[in-house]
Each structure stands twice: as structure tokens, then as C-alpha cells.
Amino acid sequence: MRVVATNIPDVKIIEPEIFGDTRGFFMESWREDWFNQNVCERHFVQDNHSKSYRGTLRGLHYQTENTQGKLARVVIGEVFDVAVDMRKTSATFGQWVGVLLSAENQRQLWVPEGFAHGFYVTTETAECLYRCTDYYNPQAEHSVRWDDPELAIKWPLLNGEMPSLSVKDKNAQWFKNAVTF
Numbered sequence: 001m002r003v004v005a006t007n008i009p010d011v012k013i014i015e016p017e018i019f020g021d022t023r024g025f026f027m028e029s030w031r032e033d034w035f036n037q038n039v040c041e042r043h044f045v046q047d048n049h050s051k052s053y054r055g056t057l058r059g060l061h062y063q064t065e066n067t068q069g070k071l072a073r074v075v076i077g078e079v080f081d082v083a084v085d086m087r088k089t090s091a092t093f094g095q096w097v098g099v100l101l102s103a104e105n106q107r108q109l110w111v112p113e114g115f116a117h118g119f120y121v122t123t124e125t126a127e128c129l130y131r132c133t134d135y136y137n138p139q140a141e142h143s144v145r146w147d148d149p150e151l152a153i154k155w156p157l158l159n160g161e162m163p164s165l166s167v168k169d170k171n172a173q174w175f176k177n178a179v180t181f
């Protein structure tokens, strides 16, 4: 496994070592000892798995209690995965990282606590798995608008079409009005 830096120092890309042979491949997708030594000390308590269709955008989500760090990867298809720094005391407040995660590249994105997270599906379907450092708490959940010009996230929108969103995400807050850390 190897860590790749991003333009936000706390956000990391992880590239597992993939052992391919005539049967297919093998990889260690998660090791607690390696993560604690090479990324940061964390204990994960919840695993999530979602399937989405082409053009779906989920996000940008975060919780202000039970604050979640998330380690995301994709097992079917491809997504453009985004982390936005919501920590107002941070040097990178309001900045974002976007990375293509796919079943092919097997990249993982570490989205620390204090970041909003979202992804956009660029293939027919995509199945995304992510482990979280704290539990789901819908009372403390917030959504920031994916298309906020202040964030100016460069989503790779297919044919420039509007993404498919949940009702919650259609009614998300502008970044300037959003609760921060």
C-alpha cells in the first residue's frame, strides 16, 4: 500500500498493492496497523455500501456531532469523489480535493473529520464502500450544495447534464450559510 498526497495535506489517497494472476487479483483493502502508521490513528466503527446509477451525485455531507472520518473506495464502476474542508480555522478552509475512484484503479480516499464528502457517478452503476470513524447521526447531518460557485468544484458532468440528486441534496445549504467546525 502507498499513500499519495493531495493539495489538502490532511486528505490522502491510498493505493493498495494489487497481486494479479490468471485467476484474477488479490489485495489487502484495509489494514488497521498500516493505516495507523501511515495515514493517522483512527478506529472505524461503521461500514457503508451504496449503489448508484450514472449521473447520480450524493453529497456534500457531514455531521457536526459524531463527526465522521471516511475511507472511501469503489468496487463496481467509477465515481468522482470529493472532500471539502469545512474547518474554519484551517489554512485550506473551503478548498476541495476530487479524485476518480474506480473498481479498476482501486484507489481509496481518506476524508478526515471536519470535511464534507460527496461523489458523482460516471459509469452505468457504481458501488461505493466507505468505513466511518463514528456512527450515523441524522440529527447532526448537514448537506452543502454541490454546485456552490464559492466552492467551484469541477465535477466531470456527463454531457454537461444536471446530476440526479436526493431531495435533501436539492435543498442543501450554500457554503457561506453552512455550519462549520
Ligand SMILES: Cc1cn([C@H]2C[C@H](O)[C@@H](COP(=O)(O)OP(=O)(O)O[C@H]3O[C@@H](C)C(=O)[C@@H](O)[C@H]3O)O2)c(=O)[nH]c1=O
Pocket (backbone or CB within 6 Å): 048, 050, 058, 059, 060, 061, 062, 070, 117, 118, 119, 136, 166, 168
Ligand atoms: C448515511 C446513512 C443513511 N441511512 C439511511 C437513511 C436514509 O433512509 C437512507 C439513505 O440515506 P441518504 O440519502 O442520507 O444516503 P446518502 O445520500 O448516500 O448519504 C451518504 O452520502 C455520502 C456522500 C456520505 O458521505 C455518507 O456519509 C452519507 O451522508 O439510508 C442509514 O440508515 N445509515 C447511514 O449511515
